[in-house]
Amino acid sequence: MKLWEVSEKIEWVLANEVDKETGEITDDTLKALDDLELQRDELVLQIAKYVKGELAESKAVAEQASILSARAKRHEKRAANLTFYLQKNLPEGQELRDPTVRIHWRKSNVIEPRWPEEDLSTGHIPDEYLRKKVTLSIDKKKAKEDLKNGKEIIGLLLVEKNTLKLE
Numbered sequence: 001m002k003l004w005e006v007s008e009k010i011e012w013v014l015a016n017e018v019d020k021e022t023g024e025i026t027d028d029t030l031k032a033l034d035d036l037e038l039q040r041d042e043l044v045l046q047i048a049k050y051v052k053g054e055l056a057e058s059k060a061v062a063e064q065a066s067i068l069s070a071r072a073k074r075h076e077k078r079a080a081n082l083t084f085y086l087q088k089n090l091p092e093g094q095e096l097r098d099p100t101v102r103i104h105w106r107k108s109n110v111i112e113p114r115w116p117e118e119d120l121s122t123g124h125i126p127d128e129y130l131r132k133k134v135t136l137s138i139d140k141k142k143a144k145e146d147l148k149n150g151k152e153i154i155g156l157l158l159v160e161k162n163t164l165k166l167e
Contacts, residue, residue: 010037
């Protein structure tokens with residue numbers, strides 16, 4: 001039986017096998033409820049074990065992804081260094097090729113500031129050519145502390161929730 005089916009069966013037993021006039025529950029009904037609750041508890045534990053397994057698998061995959069990402073970055077850096085090496089050692093305009101690779105030069109336009117980007121606020125570059133990035137986010141730690149201390153904050157509520165923990 002599936003967990004949702006057990007839960008529905010418990011609700012059905014409570015709705016249909018309890019005396020509607022007195023609210024009395026027979027011994028057979030109590031036994032059926034106990035059995036259903038044991039089934040439900042066993043299913044919940046099995047699902048919790050499965051969740052733990054999924055979390056462990058997620059952690060292992062993330063760890064491998066991190067290792068592979070670091071490896072990819074090393075390869076990218078090595079490729080960039082070798083490309084720079086080729087730029088320094090191949091005269092501009094010269095082209096080389098074989099059946100698997102072609103090396104050639106291409107003209108491109110790149111914007112290079114005359115001053116370090118840290119000095120952009122000095123006004124050397126007109127504002128119309130500057131882009132501003134602004135990120136707004138709630139300081140949840142400060143807001144939580146203030147709300148706990150009784151301060152009212154428009155638009156924010158301190159809500160108590162139960163969080164399921166698997167250990």
